Amino acid sequence: MATQKPGEWANTLIVRFEEQLPIRIGQHTSHSSINEEENKNCIIQISRFRFALVLDGFVRVLKRVHEFYQSQIASSSSTRQHGQELEKSYYESIIVILETLEKCFSIQPKDSITLTMEENQNLKCLMKEICTFLYCKDMPCDNPHAQSIKILASKVLSALSVNFFNAVFNRISSKLQELSSCPDENPDFSDIELIQHINVDVSKLIKLFVEAISKFRLLKKSAHLVLVNSLEKCVWNWMENYPYEFAELEKNHNEEMSRCADQLFDILDAFGDNKKGRSAVWSLQMTLLVLAPDILQDIINAEIGGAQLSPHHNKKKVFLDNIRRCLGPHSNSKQLSEAAAVTCVKLCKASTYINVLDTPNSSVVALVQSVIGDLKAILFNPQKPFSRGQNCLNQDMDLMIDCLVSIFKIKPLNNEALNVCLNLNSPANFHFVLVRSLYRIVTQSSLHWWPHIDLIYDKSSELRTMFTDTLNKVSQGYISHTPLRMIQITLKGKDCQGKYKDKAEEVPGYRNLLLYMVRLVHADPMLMLNNHGKAGHEIQSSTLELINGLVSLVHQPTMPEVAQEAMEALLVLHHPEKIEMWNPEAPINTFWDVSSQVMFSISQKLIQHQIMNYTEILKWLKEILICRNAFLSKHKEYANLGSSIAICKQAHIKLEVVFFMYLWSIDIDAILVAMSCFALLCQEAEIRCGSDEITVTSLVPNYHVYQELAQASTVLATASSSGETRLCFPDHVNGRTALQKRIMVLLRKIEHCVNGVQPAWEETFMNWNQVCKSLSSYPKSRTEEGQIEPFHRSVGKRRASHQNSEHELEVTRYTWCPKNKC
Known part of the structure; x- marks a missing residue:
């Protein structure tokens, strides 16, 4: 049947896949799990040759699963426990579907699929469903599956955009056009936020920049920050997915990218009517300068040789001088110092994607050297730990992790910040940052010019001491006065905030630290064995x-x-x-x-x-x-x-x-x-x-x-x-x-x-x-x-x-x- 009537066979397999979902058969046994995995793998392989058919099938599966769930809720007169079990099986089914979809999209060769008009309509229907899951609409704020579903939806959208970028781009462009003339006081920005999740190469990134430049001034202020944050996230996705494109950009300047980055920088430079508003876009502005290395090189040359800059480029130099001043020890604004620290961490991180052997005179690397000392003094000072308040605890640690990882890649053999974090007398947050940073270095996909973790092996003794100390504190029931929270709970609504506030604060910080230390041993035992x-x-x-x-x-x-x-x-x-x-x-x-x-x-x-x-x-x-x-x-x-x-x-x-x-x-x-x-x-x-x-x-x-x-x-x-x-x-x-x-x-x-x-x-x-x-x-x-x-x-x-x-x-x-x- 598979060879004579492949379409019918594939449809039968998709129906069988649906029948094996938890919402149809309940919780999986080991046998049903094996069946489900076999069905998934077969569908993934079929999608290589009959993608449109699989796409159509999954649109129908999603629709039927949702309708079945809604009908069961509407007609159910059973116990509350049964309702909870039904909800659990529904979201577990969605997770299975999203996992399979992501793999089906991921195995397709780039720009290899052409869809008919009807098939494009199926794609739009699927995108609509994915966006619903991406922003957890109609999902209770305390749902334990919410984060998993959001992550999977993001992966599906990223894989989808590789072959169907225009479909996603048109949706983003339509929303920008709508918002530019929308009188609504509380508009929906979710389609703009799709920018954060799509997969773009350098040409697609330029296309997004051109669209943003044409619409930015027409948008209301409420939409500006959403667009700014989304564009910055998109740039980082591009660097991580296509690092060699970025490295090539630094070696051989791309005039179109440089022009777009320059124009968008100038638009952002006029953004905001106060210091707070302007500092909110510093991070993207710095990223844009990195994407225009020719402009940055002119500024560095002017600083070294005293050459005269054009008024146009002088605005960029004023920006950089302001960042350095706010980062320095004599800054009189805590808020601007913090914004400058965030901006410079992004600069340091970007510099690690540049191979200094291929680009020995990189302007980005030169700029990093001028700020890295002050940056370490702000972020890794045990006497005055960096903090933007309890509500930003996780963001602060993520920032410090990004910085410590970047410093290791920039100066692996001369790392004062690492020694500060290894000190048992340093704050517990520093230990957590250190362990998470080492874990990222070990597990992250590595570029060939990044230093290897074995350069840290000589710190094994200190790491073992930290492990023993943490284990003893956990064993004795020691609870830190300022608990570390692994996962930030982002909640909307006062009820949800009140419900989860106490629970988050009860999590012992040292238990989380111990978990990551054990994960570190699992990832690379030599960090403790040397x-x-x-x-x-x-x-x-x-x-x-x-x-x-x-x-x-x-x-x-x-x-x-x-x-x-x-x-x-x-x-x-x-x-x-x-x-x-x-x-x-x-x-x-x-x-x-x-x-x-x-x-x-x-x-x-x-x-x-x-x-x-x-x-x-x-x-x-x-x-x-x-x-x-x-x-x-x-x-x-x-x-x-x-x-x-x-x-x-x-x-x-x-x-x-x-x-x-x-x-x-x-x-x-x-x-x-x-x-x-x-x-x-x-x-x-x-x-x-x-x-x-x-x-x-x-x-x-x-x-x-x-x-x-x-x-x-x-x-x-x-x-x-x-x-x-x-x-x-x-x-x-x-x-x-x-x-x-x-x-x-x-x-x-x-x-x-x-x-x-x-x-x-x-x-x-x-x-x-x-x-x-x-x-x-x-x-x-x-x-x-x-x-x-x-x-x-x-x-x-x-x-x-x-x-x-x-x-x-x-x-x-x-x-x-x-x-x-x-």
């Missing part, structure tokens, strides 16, 4: 402190996001090449000591059921064991070196106990993972036996049974993929019953009750015995309420969650006769 020049025992001690700190975060139920990042960081740290950096002088000895402590600590928490998401932890533990075995394979000649220490043997025993105990989990995924992990224990033994004259059974006495357990984990592979991961009645599921019987048969084959076998039996029996006693003492009459609380307390004594209480009852079900386990 110990160049230190003795081996010092290196091992600092590595152990770092890793133990991360381990302590894995089982933090109050900080799930931090816990997840800590798991990712520990996994990266267990990559073979990173293990070698734990202590380059004695990598294998250090590996056995440090990694064994990690295994012991996590296993102990799993045994005691103190970790709620135990299935995810087991999967993560499996990945860690795979990395450990990869490292040992790389050094198999010396794999046993240092493995005779007590913690190594204890960790192995704990691991066996964990894998045995979770064979009785109510979560079938946990069972399968636990079974498969026995194979990794066997593999480790095989690797270690290759280096010395020892047998695998001396390390793993029940080697053959463990291998059979691992092989049996494939019995329910099909059932697991069907999404049945929480089966409370195993007798009704033949696959699960067969697996449990197989496990019991294999466990009876165990001949050597050593290592983790005996402790696992004892731990399981203790769980079984405890629940039996609790059940037998449960009040027969429901009126005996006084006894109910002690019962629940006894059942939950060693459990961290309801999940794990269910886990304990499941243990009882399968271990009612303890003799069956050995």
